[in-house]
Amino acid sequence: MIKVNNLHKSLTDEGNKRHILKGITTQFEAGEMIGIVGPSGSGKSTLLRCLALREKWDNGEYTWDGNSVIKGGGRGPQKYRSKCAYLEQNPSLIIDKTALKNVLIGQAGQVSRLRRLVGMVRSDDYMGAMDELEKYGLLDKAKLKAGNLSGGEKQRVAICRALVHGAGFIAADEPVIGLDPKTAEHVLNTLKTLCKEQDKIVIAALPIELAEKFCTRIWGIIDGELRLDVKGRRLTMDEKRSIDLV
Numbered sequence: 001m002i003k004v005n006n007l008h009k010s011l012t013d014e015g016n017k018r019h020i021l022k023g024i025t026t027q028f029e030a031g032e033m034i035g036i037v038g039p040s041g042s043g044k045s046t047l048l049r050c051l052a053l054r055e056k057w058d059n060g061e062y063t064w065d066g067n068s069v070i071k072g073g074g075r076g077p078q079k080y081r082s083k084c085a086y087l088e089q090n091p092s093l094i095i096d097k098t099a100l101k102n103v104l105i106g107q108a109g110q111v112s113r114l115r116r117l118v119g120m121v122r123s124d125d126y127m128g129a130m131d132e133l134e135k136y137g138l139l140d141k142a143k144l145k146a147g148n149l150s151g152g153e154k155q156r157v158a159i160c161r162a163l164v165h166g167a168g169f170i171a172a173d174e175p176v177i178g179l180d181p182k183t184a185e186h187v188l189n190t191l192k193t194l195c196k197e198q199d200k201i202v203i204a205a206l207p208i209e210l211a212e213k214f215c216t217r218i219w220g221i222i223d224g225e226l227r228l229d230v231k232g233r234r235l236t237m238d239e240k241r242s243i244d245l246v
């Protein structure tokens with residue numbers, strides 16, 4: 001169980017300090033797939049980056065299975081960052097390295113800088129990476145340079161990379177934007193299966209119709225506040241109105 005209490009985050013834009021997340025309090029647990037919906041600029045990406053320990057918190061408490069990760073500000077220790085993965089709209093793969101190498105090296109933020117720098121790979125890592133790529137139908141792409149993969153393949157390589165390095169929680173920022181509907185469904189089904197069969201936690205910023213279709217829970221965020229927290233289902237007009245989505 002992950003608990004967030006009173007998360008605050010401000011950002012400075014051209015010298016002006018803006019309060020972006022205003023006291024987010026929530027909790028979530030293994031197996032949940034949560035869709036975050038809300039208008040543009042409401043704070044979805046910032047919340048995801050804070051939850052995945054990719055950005056410093058100004059204030060708030062964060063506990064993971066009862067253990068304190070953040071108390072006050074900061075970004076939390078590496079031990080916890082390695083349990084969190086952050087999937088971006090366009091996965092940050094190293095384009096001139098193979099899919100396999102990308103999986104082995106890991107993502108900055110999740111894997112320690114030293115390990116990425118040294119690029120040390122054990123035979124167990126190699127086998128684990130190949131197993132994971134095979135599970136996601138990417139075995140024949142393992143030796144291809146990441147720059148030559150399609151958008152959906154890149155996103156699945158990023159998911160493999162997260163899992164190989166021990167992610168229990170994946171925060172995904174609009175992971176299917178720009179993908180055709182069939183590929184988008186494939187990526188979202190992959191994430192859904194991870195939650196259902198491997199007890200992972202996925203929290204993803206998604207268009208409302210995809211959140212309704214794929215998620216077990218929906219959060220609605222507006223102006224940095226969590227206004228809606230319901231089971232995954234079609235939202236009513238009143239609920240959509242409450243987060244300015246009609």
Ligand SMILES: Nc1ncnc2c1ncn2[C@@H]1O[C@H](COP(=O)(O)OP(=O)(O)OP(=O)(O)O)[C@@H](O)[C@H]1O
Nearest residue numbers: 011012013020038039040041042043044045046047
């Ligand atoms: N680095 C930054 N410096 C200053 N302000 C920022 C920074 N990043 C984001 N913001 C501001 O914080 C607010 C929330 O941004 P965020 O990207 O979290 O929203 P969002 O809901 O994900 O938006 P979208 O749906 O358009 O991606 C916006 O007003 C944005 O302009």
